[in-house]
Amino acid sequence: xxxxxxxSSAYDPKLVECSIYKEWExxxxxxxxxxxxxxxxxxxxxxxxxxxVTGTLHMGHLLNNAIQDVVIRYRRMRGYKALYLPGTDHAxxxxxxxxxxxxxxxxxxxxxxxxxxxxxxxxxxKEKYGGLILEQLRKIGVSADWSRARFTMDESYTKDVxxxxxxxxxxxxxxxxxxxxxxxxRCGTSLSELELEHKEEETKLWHVKYPATDGGDGIVVATTRxxxxxxxxxxxxxxxxxxxxxxxxxxIILPIQNRKIPIVADDSIDPLFGTGALKVTPAxxxxxxxxxxxHKLPMxxxxxxxxxxxxxxxxxxxxxxxxxxxxxxxxxKKLGFLVKEEPYIHNLAVCYRCGHTxxxxxxxxxxxxxxxRGGSALGGKGLSQMAIQAVKSGxxxxxxxxxxxxxxxxxxxxxxxxxxxxxWWGHQLPVWFCKNNKEKFVVSVEKxxxxxxxxxxxxxxxxxxxxxxxxxxLWPFAGLSKEDVKKYYPGNALITxxxxxxLWVARMIYSGIEFQxxxxxxxxxxxxxxxxKEGKRxxxxxxxxxxxxxxxxxxxxxxxxxAAIWQATGQDIHWDEAAVMAGxxxxxxxxxxxxxxxxxxxxxxxxxxxxxxxxxDKKILAKLAAVKKRAEKNIESFELSVVLxxxxxxxxxxxCDEYLEVSKMQLKENGTEKTTREILTYALFESMKxxxxxxxxxxxxxxxxxxxxxxxxxxxxxx
RNA sequence: GGGCACAUAGCUCAGUGGUAGAGCGCUUCGUUCACAUCGAAGAGGUCCAAGGUCCGAUCCCUUGUGUGCCCACCA
Numbered sequence: 001x002x003x004x005x006x007x008s009s010a011y012d013p014k015l016v017e018c019s020i021y022k023e024w025e026x027x028x029x030x031x032x033x034x035x036x037x038x039x040x041x042x043x044x045x046x047x048x049x050x051x052x053v054t055g056t057l058h059m060g061h062l063l064n065n066a067i068q069d070v071v072i073r074y075r076r077m078r079g080y081k082a083l084y085l086p087g088t089d090h091a092x093x094x095x096x097x098x099x100x101x102x103x104x105x106x107x108x109x110x111x112x113x114x115x116x117x118x119x120x121x122x123x124x125x126k127e128k129y130g131g132l133i134l135e136q137l138r139k140i141g142v143s144a145d146w147s148r149a150r151f152t153m154d155e156s157y158t159k160d161v162x163x164x165x166x167x168x169x170x171x172x173x174x175x176x177x178x179x180x181x182x183x184x185x186r187c188g189t190s191l192s193e194l195e196l197e198h199k200e201e202e203t204k205l206w207h208v209k210y211p212a213t214d215g216g217d218g219i220v221v222a223t224t225r226x227x228x229x230x231x232x233x234x235x236x237x238x239x240x241x242x243x244x245x246x247x248x249x250x251x252i253i254l255p256i257q258n259r260k261i262p263i264v265a266d267d268s269i270d271p272l273f274g275t276g277a278l279k280v281t282p283a284x285x286x287x288x289x290x291x292x293x294x295h296k297l298p299m300x301x302x303x304x305x306x307x308x309x310x311x312x313x314x315x316x317x318x319x320x321x322x323x324x325x326x327x328x329x330x331x332x333k334k335l336g337f338l339v340k341e342e343p344y345i346h347n348l349a350v351c352y353r354c355g356h357t358x359x360x361x362x363x364x365x366x367x368x369x370x371x372x373r374g375g376s377a378l379g380g381k382g383l384s385q386m387a388i389q390a391v392k393s394g395x396x397x398x399x400x401x402x403x404x405x406x407x408x409x410x411x412x413x414x415x416x417x418x419x420x421x422x423x424w425w426g427h428q429l430p431v432w433f434c435k436n437n438k439e440k441f442v443v444s445v446e447k448x449x450x451x452x453x454x455x456x457x458x459x460x461x462x463x464x465x466x467x468x469x470x471x472x473x474l475w476p477f478a479g480l481s482k483e484d485v486k487k488y489y490p491g492n493a494l495i496t497x498x499x500x501x502x503l504w505v506a507r508m509i510y511s512g513i514e515f516q517x518x519x520x521x522x523x524x525x526x527x528x529x530x531x532x533k534e535g536k537r538x539x540x541x542x543x544x545x546x547x548x549x550x551x552x553x554x555x556x557x558x559x560x561x562x563a564a565i566w567q568a569t570g571q572d573i574h575w576d577e578a579a580v581m582a583g584x585x586x587x588x589x590x591x592x593x594x595x596x597x598x599x600x601x602x603x604x605x606x607x608x609x610x611x612x613x614x615x616x617d618k619k620i621l622a623k624l625a626a627v628k629k630r631a632e633k634n635i636e637s638f639e640l641s642v643v644l645x646x647x648x649x650x651x652x653x654x655x656c657d658e659y660l661e662v663s664k665m666q667l668k669e670n671g672t673e674k675t676t677r678e679i680l681t682y683a684l685f686e687s688m689k690x691x692x693x694x695x696x697x698x699x700x701x702x703x704x705x706x707x708x709x710x711x712x713x714x715x716x717x718x719x
Numbered sequence: 720g721g722g723c724a725c726a727u728a729g730c731u732c733a734g735u736g737g738u739a740g741a742g743c744g745c746u747u748c749g750u751u752c753a754c755a756u757c758g759a760a761g762a763g764g765u766c767c768a769a770g771g772u773c774c775g776a777u778c779c780c781u782u783g784u785g786u787g788c789c790c791a792c793c794a
Contacts, residue, residue, distance in 0.1 A: 009754060198791095205794085223794060236794095273793050280794095287792040346794090360792095402723065406789070409722080413790090498789080533731070535787070566742075569733065571724080572787075576731040578743035585756045596753030645733075645741070660753080 011591035013556025013584075016701045021138060024700075029716055030145045032081035032488075036716065044080035045491030046072045047476055047521065048144060049500070050089035050152065053126050054098045057136035059530040059538055059575065060497060062548040063568060066561040067527060067640060068495050069142045073693035074635050076143070077719035083488055086137070086144035087479050088130055090153045092426040092468040093187060093195075097353050099125050099425075115424050115463075122425050126151075139549060141557045141696045143715070150479045152471045153427070160478035161471045162430040162445045164515060169443045173369045173383070174419070180282070180289035181363050181418055182349065185307030186356035189422040190365055192467060193415070196358060201348040207275060207340035208332060210235060210252045210261075218252055219244070219263060220339055222274025224346055225284075226332065227324040230257055230313045231302035234280040236291055239265035241276050255337045256328065257314065264295045283362050303359050321359065366420040366429065366464065384411045387510040390519045396509060398524045399638060400570060403501060410502045419467045426465030433460050473507035476520035489516055493523045495638070501526060525638040528572040530564075535574050551580050558695035559583035562644070565694060569641045586648060587698040590691070593656050594702040597684045600667060601677040606685075606708050610678040613671070616662040617679055623654050624683055631690055632719075644694050651687050659683070689717055 028034040032043065046068050051061065068084060076082035099122045100110055110118045134149065150157055168174045181190040206226050211218040219235055232254050237244040248265045268287060269278055282292030282299040292299060302313040309316045309324045316324045332338040349358040371382040381389070388411050390396045391404060398404045420429065432448055434440040435457035442448050442459065451457045471478070477489050490512065494505060505524055512520035532538055538545045551560040562583025567573045612618040627650045634643045659679075666676040685706070692699040692714050703714035711717050 010756065011754090221794080225794085268792080270793050278794050285792075285794080287794080290792085347791090406723075409790075529788085531787090567732075571732085574731060576743075578731070581756080582742050585754095588756045589754065592754035592757090594753085599753075641733085649741085656754085657758080661758090664752080 009592060009595075011588045011698060011701075013558060013587065013697060014553075017141070017557055017697045020697055020700050021141065024143065024713065024715060025138075025146070027713065029076075029713065030084070030143050031147050032076075032083045032145065035076065035081060037079055037081055041079055041081050043083060043488050043491075044072070044075040044493075045083045045085060045488050045521075046493045046495065047479070047491055048084060048086045049494075049496045049504070050087050050472055050475060051133045051137075052091035052094055053088045053130040053133075053151070054091060054095050055133045057133060057139075057548055059546055059548055059564075061133075061137065062140060062560055063527060063530055063564040063573070064495065064497065065137055065140050065142045066564045067525075067568065067638075068493075069140070069561075069696070070565065070640055070693040071493060071495070071635065071638070073143055073696060073715065074719065076715065077689065077692070077717055079718065082143075083148075083491075084142065084144040085148055085479055085488075085491070086134065086142075086146060087150040087152070087475065088133065089468065089472055090126075090151065090426065092421060092423055092465060093189065093191075093353050094468075095122060095125070096423050096425040097187065110424065118424055136549065139552050139557060140561065143696075148480075148484070152468075152475075152478075156481075157471070157474075157478050158427055159445065160474055161427045161466065164474055164478075164511070165430055165466070165470075166443055166445055167515070168368060174366060174443075175369065176364060176366050178362055178364055179367075179418070180284065180286050180360045181365055182286075182358045183305060183361045183363065184351040184354065184356050185305065185359055186354045187351060187423065188305065190363060190418055190420065191351060191358065192418050192469075195352045196349045197352045197355075198347040198349055200345055202343065202345055204341045205274060205344035206329065206332075206338060207342075208255070208279075209337045209339050210254060210279075211337075213251050213253060213260065216247075216250070219247060219277050220275045221277045221279040223279055224344060225325070226328050227309070227316070227321055228281040228284045228302065229254065229279055229328065230309070230316065230324075231281045231283050231300040232257075232259075232261060232279045233282060233292065233297045233300060234261050234295065235263045236266045236269050236278045236280050236295075237263060237276060238269040238271040239267065241269070241271040244277065255335060256331055262295075264291070264297075266291050266294065284360050286360055289360075289362070299362060301362055303361055305361060305363070307357075307359055321357075363422075365418050366431075367416040368419050368470075370414045370416050383510040383514060384414050386513045387411055387506050390509050390513060395519045395522070396524060397522060398501075398526065400526065403498060403524075403526045406498070407501055407506060411506060417467075419470050420462075420464040421467055422463070423465055426468065427471055429462040429464050429466060431462040431464075433462065435460050469503055469507055472504060473511040474515070476508055476512055477516050485516070489520070490518045491521045493525065494521045495525045495527065497529050498526045499529070523638070527568055528570060530573045530575055533574050533576055535572075538575075546575065555580055555584040556587060556697065558587045558697050562586060562695055565640050565644050567641070583695070586652070587695060589652055589656060590688070590695075590698050590702060593651075593660060594684060594688070594705065596660065597680045598705055598707065600663075601681045602707065607678045607682060610675060610682050612679060613675050614662075614666065616659055616666070617672075617675060620654060620659040620679065620683060623650060624686055628686065628690060635693070640694075647687070647691055647694070651691070655683055655687060688714060689719055692717075 072082050072084040182196055183190055203224050205222050205224055207220050207222050209218055209220050221235055247263050250263050251260050254261050280288045280291050282289045282297050283301040284303055300312050302310055304310050307321055309319045311317050316327055370384045388408055430445050432442045434451050434453040436454040440453040448459050451459050476491055477485050480488055508520050532544050536544050548560055559580050563579035566579045612621050627646055631643045663676050663680055666672040688699045688702050700714050
């Protein structure tokens with residue numbers, strides 16, 4: 001008996017969420033063009049951070065998309081043409097890596113397949129798994145306009161990407177050059193600085209003597225990478241360093257190679273580190289490369305793109321770098337040049353994707369100029385200055401404010417962006433080389449009909465592809481059709497975690513200004529990262545991840561959303577499951593309170609602004625008005641957890657615990673019965689509306705039970 | 720090496736220049752009358768440490784300790 005009762009009275013999200021979502025989607029109201037809004041209604045656009053095609057839903061998505069959905073649902077109810085723009089990112093290296101791994105299980109390497117066949121495999125993968133993440137996002141209840149969903153390698157998107165490249169090039173912002181770049185020998189590509197990870201490595205600092213040619217003492221250098229000495233073309237010391245002053249300009253001998261190299265003075269040298277003398281390997285260290293440019297030093301490449309020693313390494317040729325290190329050290333020891341070794345901990349750069357050690361090697365790459373600008377088309381201001389200006393002037397507001405500093409600091413110390421990648425999956429550069437003269441090329445979206453250089457060859461496209469972020473940087477407008485750009489660009493809000501503030505947000509800002517002359521959005525809101533309860537990173541490989549679908553399936557999307565937003569106070573979240581339970585209970589509370597109100601208020605007048613008679617009436621109405629006002633202010637400044645807590649407190653304690661209990665008496669008395677019913681109906685309705693952005697399903701379910709409703713969905717009710 | 724956060728109840732976290740708050744957990748009591756996924760009552764805190772400013776500091780300042788994150792070409 002008891003059990004029967006509890007079963008029938010509890011709210012069961014499983015019974016309603018799926019069908020409600022289908023109804024919403026069928027209605028077409030996720031598409032702002034279908035909303036019953038006034039002609040003059042303003043658009044409000046939230047750009048969804050593009051999930052990777054390879055991705056599956058994790059807690060970060062739950063938090064990120066829940067926040068965005070609250071914002072967009074609120075604006076929709078406020079009468080805006082609310083557009084929540086979804087899409088997926090081809091995620092170059094990440095996707096290629098996953099597909100390669102899958103193929104390797106079958107014993108196939110991408111090189112056996114060849115480029116075209118491999119890319120076909122990736123597309124197959126994309127077709128199979130690319131839609132999965134979007135399906136999973138629907139489970140959260142996000143009201144994105146799926147009819148506008150784009151993929152960064154869609155035909156039209158690709159065209160915008162290539163056009164952007166051509167235009168940058170025309171303006172002199174893209175150039176090609178031989179640079180020492182961070183190279184991952186396993187992935188076979190260059191990586192930008194943001195794609196590196198550093199891990200501490202216990203190693204040694206070896207002191208190696210480079211003997212003099214004039215009978216002097218020579219000089220001792222300290223290094224963590226002795227194998228690169230084979231490519232040394234100088235030794236550098238600080239110009240302020242008195243102990244070496246006399247040596248500057250002298251020629252010394254590079255051991256093993258027996259090469260004569262000079263000692264140069266350079267400001268980048270710290271006289272206090274090691275011996276105060278740096279071996280300069282322009283081909284295998286970015287700083288050394290720069291020193292080499294300043295002193296016009298030759299560059300000798302001793303490590304190749306597979307991470308093996310080249311012919312220039314003499315008898316070490318063919319060895320892997322770590323083998324060569326041992327061999328070189330043995331040789332130095334034998335020859336008596338290894339004077340000292342001391343334990344040392346340094347930060348080893350590794351590939352963010354595969355973890356392989358990064359080898360800086362010289363390579364032809366394409367760059368996007370960050371600070372200076374060739375022409376004066378835009379007042380000579382470089383991309384980074386434009387992005388800095390956008391935030392400093394307040395046209396883009398970053399919240400919380402301390403992230404502004406992170407953004408500005410990064411942009412003001414920026415190097416040119418290496419935008420080419422030597423992988424296969426991505427937008428191939430719109431660069432066409434003459435087959436007979438590989439130095440000659442044309443930059444053009446379409447393949448040139450004839451070669452303008454040799455007049456006879458079929459021009460060949462560069463095998464390089466663009467960095468993934470080059471294309472996602474265009475998302476705010478390349479993700480929209482031409483007509484939509486007119487209607488919906490610029491958008492309003494970009495909500496994301498801090499890890500891609502510079503990787504993505506900064507680049508969207510200057511791309512938007514460069515190509516559309518306007519910043520892409522006004523508000524950037526950075527939320528915390530979801531960690532485990534112990535404060536550890538959630539990751540599949542560590543086994544510390546939690547699948548949000550588990551919560552959604554078991555306790556409902558509303559409960560999961562509640563938990564995410566409840567905990568999203570700005571700091572990183574140490575995820576506490578108890579919050580999901582609280583959300584589930586809250587949904588149940590709403591459901592039951594609604595049941596009470598509906599059954600007691602049949603036929604009650606719907607009054608727009610009921611006036612209270614009793615003290616309890618007045619108290620609840622005043623409180624409701626105050627809560628509503630604060631909710632508006634706080635949602636508009638992205639303080640969602642504050643709003644949710646106030647709504648929770650208001651609904652549970654003020655409305656249910658207090659007013660509902662008082663109403664039981666008031667409903668029995670003739671003098672107060674009518675107004676009580678009006679207020680109950682009104683307060684319930686208003687509460688459901690305010691809670692709808694946060695917990696859309698249960699509030700919609702309640703709305704559908706209301707005897708008098710003006711709209712088809714609470715989703716499009718007027719706040 | 721630099722920068723930014725954070726340290727408050729058993730746990731996860733809000734908050735305030737003047738008797739300290741929530742969720743979960745815990746204790747006691749209470750089910751005909753929306754909800755036991757409930758209600759009522761309650762226990763539980765040197766607000767990290769030390770110093771400073773102040774009539775008064777958990778809050779502001781300094782220093783320290785601990786934790787997390789980001790940035791950096793120190794070979």
